[in-house]
Amino acid sequence: MPFLLAGHERSLETCFAEASDAARRIFEDCAYYWVLSDTRAAVPAVTAIAKAQDRTMALSWNEQYYNHVLSALQFLKKYEDLAGLSISSHRTRNDIERIAKTYQGAFSPVLILGDPGSGKEVVARQLWKTYCAWQKDRRKEREEAQKQAQKRTERGRPKRLGIRG
Amino acid sequence: MPEKGKGLNLKVYLLDTEFEKSVKSWLGEASSQAGEGLWAEVIKC
Numbered sequence: 048m049p050f051l052l053a054g055h056e057r058s059l060e061t062c063f064a065e066a067s068d069a070a071r072r073i074f075e076d077c078a079y080y081w082v083l084s085d086t087r088a089a090v091p092a093v094t095a096i097a098k099a100q101d102r103t104m105a106l107s108w109n110e111q112y113y114n115h116v117l118s119a120l121q122f123l124k125k126y127e128d129l130a131g132l133s134i135s136s137h138r139t140r141n142d143i144e145r146i147a148k149t150y151q152g153a154f155s156p157v158l159i160l161g162d163p164g165s166g167k168e169v170v171a172r173q174l175w176k177t178y179c180a181w182q183k184d185r186r187k188e189r190e191e192a193q194k195q196a197q198k199r200t201e202r203g204r205p206k207r208l209g210i211r212g
Numbered sequence: 213m214p215e216k217g218k219g220l221n222l223k224v225y226l227l228d229t230e231f232e233k234s235v236k237s238w239l240g241e242a243s244s245q246a247g248e249g250l251w252a253e254v255i256k257c
Binding site for chain 2: 048049050051052053054055058059062083085108111113114116117120121123124
């Protein structure tokens with residue numbers, strides 16, 4: 048499950064410094080965790096990992112940084128059929144999103160490689176699901192735009208006056 | 213707060229208990245922003 052480490056900067060530093068090898072691997076490979084402190088923590092370990100992964104991890108409860116967490120959790124929820132919180136799982140989700148939201152979308156030729164049981168079929172299904180959802184959203188947007196245009200045209204049309212010659 | 217497994221789920225490891233209030237208020241804000249609701253489990257370390 049995605050997690051937050053919350054506490055004082057010093058406690059966070061100790062937590063990272065005294066982490067076991069397994070915990071350290073999680074810190075380095077998990078794409079869905081954040082560090083929450085009273086300042087936008089300058090915990091060296093977090094800063095290094097964040098730089099390597101190119102993401103915002105150090106958050107402050109004095110500022111509205113929950114948007115980072117919420118958007119990541121919503122993204123994860125969207126792909127709930129795909130297990131895994133690692134950086135590579137996150138990349139797979141991003142790839143699905145990127146491919147599905149193109150003109151050809153799920154009809155693009157895609158090569159999915161992986162060991163037996165790694166979830167290639169799940170990825171294919173998710174690609175189709177994302178493409179269909181995106182198409183549905185686009186259709187709705189188009190219909191909404193058409194309705195708005197129709198309303199504008201009706202408003203601009205001159206009213207008939209009841210005068211007969 | 214939604215049920216575990218529904219909506220968005222998050223585990224919070226609280227390293228300093230003195231910050232419990234601040235963290236909970238942060239989670240409250242986040243929860244009100246999350247349309248589907250946020251389920252957070254706070255674990256005191």
